[in-house]
Amino acid sequence: MKVACLYLAFNLLILASSFASAYDPSLLQDFCVAVNDTNNGGLNIPKRTSNSVGSVVTPVNIDQIPGLNTLSISLVRIDYAPNGGLNPPHTHPRGTEILVVLEGILYVGFVTSNPDNRLISKTLYPGDVLVFPIGLIHFQQNVGKINAIAFAGLSSQNPGVITIANTVFGSNLPVNLDVLTTAFQL
Secondary structure: HHHHHHHHHHHHHHHOOOOOOOOOOOOOOOOOOOOOOOOOOOOOOOOOOOOOOEEEEEEEEOOOOHHHOOOOOEEEEEEEEOOOOEEEEEOOOOOOEEEEEEEOOOEEEEEEEOOOOEEEEEOOOEEEEEEEEOOOOEEEEEEEOOOOEEEEOOOOOOOOEHHHOOOOOOOOOOOOOHHHHHHHOO
């Protein structure tokens, strides 16, 4: 009887394994080369930071280089004005970001998800790197007396960006003031 049960179990295992399938998480194609993939992103050109937040983000994503399609990467250059130039709190819903400082001194941070909402922050100097996990709200601010420059790589050809203040206070149609007053405890 024991041998029969063992034989039955063995046969069921073989039968079940024949239904198993392997999954290859690779992309739909090896690469995509578009006609204008030699687009010069202008990442070597400093941008004017004389705006309300004191920073400018220059993206290189699928919109600028269509050949990034399916490659899960993009890049940005961020220029910061001295003494407080800010890349305001924002999130990338479809990509993790790795930031490297080229020039200047940046105070950077991100906030962990609910219920902890813990601020992880650090002051970065040229050559320093920090990772902002996908979907978490993060920011960078120039705390130095000179212009700052950083580059960031993102794990998506189209990571998206949601700037918190612009989204909440600048929506089209406006969010009801009672909602904002309660949410921000004003």
